[in-house]
Amino acid sequence: MSKHSSIIARYRLIGFVFILAILWLFIKVLGIIFVDGPTWRKIAQTMHQPDTVTISPLRGNIISSDGHIVAISKPAYRLYLDFGAGSIQQLPQDSIYKQLDSLAYQMSLWEKGEQGTYQALRKRLREGYRKAELKKPGYRYVSICPYEVSHVEYQHLKQVYPLMMTVERKGRMVRRRGPLSVGLTYEERALRDRPYGELARRTIGSVYKEVKGDLTQGEYGLEQSFDTLLRGEPGLAVRQYLAGSTRQNTLHSPRAGYNVYTTLDMNLQQIVHRALYEQMTQFEADYGGAILMEVETGRILALANLTKGGESYYEGVNYALSALNEPGSTMKTPFMMAALDDGVCTPTDTIDTGNGVFKYGGYNIRDHNANRGGYGRISVAQGIWYSSNIVLAKIAIEGYVDHPEGIYKHLANYGLLERLDVGIEGVATPTVIRPEDKSYGNSTIPGISRGYGISVPAINTLNFYNGVANGGRIMRPYLVDRVEDADGKVIQEFQPQVLHENICKPATLDSIRSMLDNVVLKGTAARTVQSNLISISGKTGTALMSNHGGGGYRTSGEVYMTSFCGYFPSDRPKYSCIIFVVNPHGPGRASGGIVAGSGVKRIAEEIYTLSNPILLDTITPHTADMRLKHLELAGGKRKDVEHFLSAYGIPELRPQEGQKATLDQLVVPQYGHEAVQLYPLGNYSRGVMPRLVGLAPSEAVYQVSRQGLKVQLVGYGRVVGQSIPIGTPIKPGEKVILQLGNNHRQ
Incomplete structure (x- = not known):
């Protein structure tokens, strides 16, 4: 019995100790809740549960063929203030307002427009602070300015009052971080920068300002077409806030976007852009475009587009690829090629143009010199030299009015009726009046022979002339050579591609090239395109526009599109080029040679001087010194x-x-x-x-x-x-x- 009593006594003692421990624990919990609770709750306000965040990748660069970066991402920051940070909460309200006003003043020096004035920023910061004090949901972290700031601006801001203060400590002045700097945080974003400004801006493209799913998104141009490759893949990280500071551990690093290497050469782009700009300003035109292409490969080396805006011009729409216009006389060359190939005529045949006016189908077809008595009887070849509408119309009547399917087959074989995939969105598809259309009539085929009834973007016209220069081989024009990752590994590569081989008989090609030589040597471009430095071949074009004003050919008076399309050097062509100018004004406004051809001449001569900057006759007669x-x-x-x-x-x-x-x-x-x-x-x-x-x-x-x-x-x-x-x-x-x-x- 005594043995059991001692065991019971021990259990009672253990139970009593256990009860005391529970009572002690209960009292301790009450103390934490009611005595230490306010202190711990205040600490908790400065802490967050870890959360998983995505890390935005750096967008890939767009690089020219000569190695220059034409579109690059640069760091930018969206700035926030954490009004729940302890150092800020400890400040009296009047001190906070004073420092917020100083912060607004420093940011107003960046001159960001109406939203970046001192008054606007001061109001924004004060309202954000008041809402944070009321503990409104979502207002602990307040965006302090409604725009991104650059790395330079952000670093400068951190070094000035009130984020950095000068105080006296132990008898000397020292700099230390201010209370607001503890609560300053940011989101890093990537902004797109184009070091070359307006040069090829519409072709290179742009990105949307808003980031979706931590990824940038191309808006137009190459940025849009290669968006999935340029934007990269986001990474993952764990982020934790602690007492106003942020700790972030990366779980999975983002993959930077791939780099896109274009065919554009920025030295040549400057030449083409400047030549187009000078023609546009000289003739006060509405808009225009220019393309320079490498004959052998179809690589687009330069692409310029200018739109009138006030007193100046800017890269607005990519007209060279997207604008559907009736080309006018540049269409005479492919029509002549078809006629020679089909045996409708020969270069030495003669056609009577009379006094320069020929009536057909109820319309007067006129040559440009009709007011001077016309050309009379001239050869078929001279019809191209002098751009005779009557010569081409009579060839069309003879060979194709009764059998139009032949000319459509040739135009398709020349690549003039297909949409050209150059590697960018927005390229237009050519249109042509066909026999099944209601607007088709006896005058349709003669109209097509001189560039009416058919609408093509400039890239299609140039690509045909490029084929003439390339021995009858039509290439696919393209804008991108390759895509590489950050380590230089090739992800995609684009090679020259033949679209149409042997578009005509060799004898026909020789005749056409001879005609285009003589357009510049003896014909409509002799005084404006012929150069002492480099041989140029091509065709002038002038079209009275039917779509400028939306109601026919003469609704807005006589509105012309002038152009010149050709290649150089003539004997061994390396480059093909087109310039077109819409609605030029002043003397010569209806002349493709004056308005556009002189611009192509300038391009050819400047490119020649790039390769031949030192003239032999200026240095060889002299000694080295x-x-x-x-x-x-x-x-x-x-x-x-x-x-x-x-x-x-x-x-x-x-x-x-x-x-x-x-x-x-x-x-x-x-x-x-x-x-x-x-x-x-x-x-x-x-x-x-x-x-x-x-x-x-x-x-x-x-x-x-x-x-x-x-x-x-x-x-x-x-x-x-x-x-x-x-x-x-x-x-x-x-x-x-x-x-x-x-x-x-x-």
Whole structure:
């Protein structure tokens, strides 16, 4: 019995201790809830449960064929204030308002428009603070400005009052972070930057400002067509907020978007853009476009579009690919090719054009010199030289009015009736009046022979002439060479593709090319396109527009589209080119040779001078030291510059140790008494102004953009002066003015 009593006593003791422990625990819980509760709840307000977030990938770059980045993502930030941060909650209200007002003032210095004024930002911050104080859902983190800020702006903001303060500590002034800086947080976003501005802007494209699912989205141009490859794939991370700070652990890194390498050459793009701009401004036209293509491959090397906006022109719509216009006389060449191939006529046949007026189907078909008595009887070949409407109309009547299916078959074989997939959205599909259409009549085929009743985008017209230059082989025009990942691995590659082979008989092709030669040598383009530097072949075009005003050919007066389409050099064509200008004004406005042909001539001559910058007769008669006095040599890649120095016997000083550039590195020439020394741009470190004098504008703009500077170009030609001296310390956001000119050494 005593044994059981001792066991019971021990159990009672254990039970009593257990009851005491429970009572102690209960009292402790009550203490935490009612005594320490406010303190712990205040700490809890500064903490969040970890959450999984996505990490936006960096969008891939778009790069020109000559290695220049034409579209690049740069970091931008959406800024927020965490009004629940402890350091902010400890401030008195009047102090918070004072610091918020100072913050609004600092951001107003960025001059972001009406939403970025001091008054607008001050109101935004104060209202955000009041809503956060009332603990309204969603107002703990307040967006402090309604726009993204750049990396430079964000870094600058963190270094100024009130985010950074100067206080006295132990008798000396020190800088420390202000209370607001603890609550400052951000979302990083990628903005799209085009270092070349308006150059090929419509072709390169743009992205939407809003990010969907942490991915950027292309809006138009190549940005849209290659969007799924450019935008990349988002990553995953775990993010936790603790006492105003943020900790983030990456679970899965984002995959950056792929880089798209275009066929565009920015040196050539500048030439084409400038030539089109000068023709547009000279004739005060409504809009126009220009395309430069590589004959052998179909690669589009330059693509420019300009729309009138107020007193200037800008890249608005990609008219060269999307505008359906009746081409006018440039359509005479494919029609003539069909007629020669079908044996309807020969180049030496003669046709009587009379006094320049021919009545058919109730309409008067007129030659452009009808007011001067017409051409009389001329050969079929001369009908192309002089762009005779009557010659082509009579050929059409003879060969195709009764059997129209033949001409449609030829036009399809020339690629003039199909939509051309160049690698970008928005390319128009040509249209043509066919026998089954209500508007078809006896005058339809004669109309098509001179470019009416058929509407094609400029790219189709150019592609046909490119085929003439390419020995009768029609290529598929394209804008992208390849797509690579960040490590340079090729993801996609695009090769030249033949659409139509042997579009005509060899004899026909020879006759057509001879006719196009003589258009420039003897015909409608003789005074405007013929060049002493380079041989050019092609055809002028003038069309009275039926769709300009929406009610027929003469609803808005006489509105013309003038054009010139051809290729150069004539004997061994390397480039094909078209310029078209809509609604030009002033003398010569109805002449394709004057309005458009002179622009193509300028393009051809400038491209020629790129490859032949030193004229032999200006340097060979002189000794080496005399050649330097007459030498005009642009900077560029070392291998290219040294090629010219070697070819023309220009001595080069051996660079000092450590100053020799790589073959592909940019160099600029510096002239001595007896030799040229080539200095690499890489000698200048980041944050120091490089030497830009002597470079082509495209190279100079690229170098400046890498330094984060704003640039203004003045004049044309290569860089002859820069507003910030070489070697001067520079900061991102500074503006440099580059003076362009010829810089002849006399």
